Amino acid sequence: MNSKLRITNYELRIGWLYPELMSTYGDYGNIIVLQRRCEWRGINVDVVHLSLSKWEKDIDLLFMGGAQDKEQEIVSEDLVQSSKLKVKSLTKMIEDGIPGLYICGAYQFLGQYYKAADETTIPGLGIFDMYTVNPGKHEKRLIGDIIVDVSNSTFSEFGYTQLVGFENHGGRTYLGKSATPFAHVVKGFGNNGEDGTEGILYKNSIGSYLHGPLLPKNPEIADWFIAKALEHKYNDEITLQALDDSWEQQAKKAVLSTYE
Numbered sequence: 668m669n670s671k672l673r674i675t676n677y678e679l680r681i682g683w684l685y686p687e688l689m690s691t692y693g694d695y696g697n698i699i700v701l702q703r704r705c706e707w708r709g710i711n712v713d714v715v716h717l718s719l720s721k722w723e724k725d726i727d728l729l730f731m732g733g734a735q736d737k738e739q740e741i742v743s744e745d746l747v748q749s750s751k752l753k754v755k756s757l758t759k760m761i762e763d764g765i766p767g768l769y770i771c772g773a774y775q776f777l778g779q780y781y782k783a784a785d786e787t788t789i790p791g792l793g794i795f796d797m798y799t800v801n802p803g804k805h806e807k808r809l810i811g812d813i814i815v816d817v818s819n820s821t822f823s824e825f826g827y828t829q830l831v832g833f834e835n836h837g838g839r840t841y842l843g844k845s846a847t848p849f850a851h852v853v854k855g856f857g858n859n860g861e862d863g864t865e866g867i868l869y870k871n872s873i874g875s876y877l878h879g880p881l882l883p884k885n886p887e888i889a890d891w892f893i894a895k896a897l898e899h900k901y902n903d904e905i906t907l908q909a910l911d912d913s914w915e916q917q918a919k920k921a922v923l924s925t926y927e
């Protein structure tokens with residue numbers, strides 16, 4: 668992203684999915700980063716909740732955070748098993764290219780299914796070509812700092828390849844043949860601790876295990892989402908005004924240095 672964005676009356680509506688349930692691991696920080704990076708550029712932002720009791724369709728950017736198996740079951744009950752309207756509306760938004768960030772438990776939802784630690788199977792939306800199995804007490808949880816490399820995906824345009832975060836999941840996610848990983852693991856576990864992949868990139872949606880939250884220390888990804896959302900909404904080539912990210916880059920360097 669380079670050069671100037673004309674300060675105009677651009678506005679974005681961010682749809683935050685199930686905030687009252689899918690917020691166990693501090694992923695709310697991603698919403699704050701998206702809001703601030705828009706406001707600092709004169710883009711008006713409205714954050715609306717899409718939840719058990721509320722749903723809206725006119726959304727420009729989607730976000731859903733992670734949670735424990737119990738909350739995932741409640742949301743699945745509502746989202747996948749009892750509300751055709753919500754399933755249809757969310758599926759349409761994703762397939763139409765509305766950008767979205769789905770962290771951990773949210774990411775698991777968008778696959779075929781999530782086999783929880785208690786061996787119940789929570790049906791997913793089947794939008795992402797992947798499935799997740801949580802071995803429960805038979806295997807350790809995948810927890811710790813994680814460093815990934817996105818150089819061979821859409822994000823290499825930043826000339827930036829490494830992202831940092833924190834992961835905490837029991838689920839092991841396995842990508843199908845048609846799936847594109849979001850990133851490759853440099854340090855940590857990623858999708859399953861075996862195949863070196865992390866997350867998934869599908870149209871303008873990213874599924875990822877990177878808590879932290881992801882966006883504060885990786886502002887390039889926040890800007891990728893903002894630009895994609897504006898391009899999709901205004902059908903216009905968008906170049907965002909550069910912001911001073913020196914603090915963010917120092918925070919990232921601090922994490923990267925623990926690995927060298």
Ligand code: GLN
Nearest residue numbers: 733734771772836837838
């Ligand atoms: N409960 C899911 C798991 O353990 C998701 C965890 C999360 O969202 N951090 O894999």
